[in-house]
Amino acid sequence: MSSIVIAQGGGPTAVINQTLCGAIVAARRHDPSLRILGARHGVRGLTKGDLVDLTQLSETDLLRLAHTPNSGLGSTRDKPDAKYCEAILTALQKVEARAFVYIGGNDTAGTLDILSKQSTGPCSFVHAPKTIDNDLMENDHVPGFISAAAFVANAFVSIDLDFRAMTGIYVGIVMGRHAGFLSAAAAGWQQSADEAPHLIYAPEKPFSVAQFLDDVDAIYTRTGHCIVSMSEGVQDETGRPLADVLAAGALERDAHGNVQLSGGDLGIEIQRALKERFPKARTRVDTLGYLLRGYIGMIDETDAKEAFEAGAFAAQSAFTAGSGSVVLHYDGHRTTPRIVALDQVAGRTRHMPDSFFAGSNAISPEGRRYFHRLLPKRPDIFTPFV
């Protein structure tokens, strides 16, 4: 009996199970006799035959699964080479797979690209996109991003109110190793550059601690209030991530072997630098951490719907159009899924367009319009009396 195999790879998102459920529903619709198999922990489980049969999953369970954040099948960060891919192909043959839908980011697309080139059988390989980083080529935006962006935007609205009540300097460090979309989403509800966050640092623009301190100084000295969104992936002028530079610096500075204790951590270093420059100010650096990427309290409805549709389109494409990568296309009015060649997405990184920036530490009106279009409605807040 032939089958479709579905798996999830890479970091989780708030809506990654919507995509899984979309693929299940579309596969059932396409061919009710098809076996629907999920691979536990992505390709890692697949090669071991660690499969869960989803064919009979009830409507009730399907609905609950769809609304549950983070990979329900488990995930993996394995990056298969040619040999590993042979094992995957063998495993797929064994279950007579006609389609393999792999939900993930650009590494996941890369795995599928290798598989589609090595495969000699009838199986189609389709990439269903997900990432909170929003860094997949050919996509207007990527399922998983809107929910994470909404978490970040709500966080900065809240923190701004917190720091109006007791003034000072706040830096929130936001995920996004290579692309600044998430850190920039902090400005998604901004109506002018005067509003918080007052400074935004993304990996796309060179960062230096000295310039950062001057930037903060200019705002803090004038208003007593400075809110900063900083990407964890900020890089120096040579393109080295500051986190790496700090870790190397700590190695040089510390003769006691306490390498992981000192430096290394971007948040600690930024906190130290702020305390030194502004000894009397209330300063706080928070690393937002994992919370933003699958928070059950912040699942965006549009994101959930688009993630489901991307999964359904992936399964359908596998049967009707062959291998490829599903992308979300925006035509100026509506967002719809399309399919492109795997190598248009595989292993590549989409960065924030230069037109989204205003200088090196702020978002342009065009950038704000982009985030504004994606985000839910801004909460209706009362402007504090202070």
Next chain:
Amino acid sequence: MSSIVIAQGGGPTAVINQTLCGAIVAARRHDPSLRILGARHGVRGLTKGDLVDLTQLSETDLLRLAHTPNSGLGSTRDKPDAKYCEAILTALQKVEARAFVYIGGNDTAGTLDILSKQSTGPCSFVHAPKTIDNDLMENDHVPGFISAAAFVANAFVSIDLDFRAMTGIYVGIVMGRHAGFLSAAAAGWQQSADEAPHLIYAPEKPFSVAQFLDDVDAIYTRTGHCIVSMSEGVQDETGRPLADVLAAGALERDAHGNVQLSGGDLGIEIQRALKERFPKARTRVDTLGYLLRGYIGMIDETDAKEAFEAGAFAAQSAFTAGSGSVVLHYDGHRTTPRIVALDQVAGRTRHMPDSFFAGSNAISPEGRRYFHRLLPKRPDIFTPFV
């Protein structure tokens, strides 16, 4: 023309403006001719005459203010002494204050206790409770706590799903310098001790890094999955906060003057200790930071309602019962505001009862029932396939 003065002190909460609005509404109802004044930045603004006239605030603005988290009037951490209190009393006399409602924690109650003893005029001093820490005596729970607790509970449900998808060890460091209620709220939806969070460390029970590592080992070695909620205020056996011990230790260890860089930070130290003990495990330590205390995306309805009622009761009590501290009383069925003497709350800290603990690193069924009663309904999640 006589007046009521309202102010907000200490750290913000998600519902502190509900209390402000409750006080405004009750004051209007009690005497429509009364001037209603808000002090900017608590007693600090009050002494400078920095007041905002709230008498004519429209119903629309009142509603929007109520739904906006974090102190709308601004706040302060000033702890007035006798002389400072004289200045406050003078400022209150100047506006012919009949009542001063000060919204805050046990320090705020302490200020009011001094004021009520120093005052010779007709003004009543009423404390309206707020704190995310839930550490005020005589209260079943405190306005602001439920929203923060809901943020934490949702965070740990989400993180548990994240770490089932890719197994490992996660530690979330949660606010609460002296009381463990917030870190324990992570277990508020737990149905048995087997469910995440698997370990809970609160300031009420002695903590050692060595014991912590052994605790983690016992769970991680068996299941490959260990989720920990740790209070930022965990203390060693002598009652010293670990954060302070670490800072002191770093001073001793480091001869280069990089004091703030190394040690000091609880999260960094825990991360280092985990990496050393479990070099191959996926480990992650997140400090949840300020997000949980006034997140606009997580305002609990019951919390909002109780905060409003506490403010209304505070203003009403000021006119009818004189000085005191409003507390939330629970009779086994309903929560209602009452008033007690200021010195029953002032400067004291309520800790988690011993009966809420099971050993030193878990919550008892009684403790879980308490949090379960306060928290909103647990999200209906699908149990992952892994």
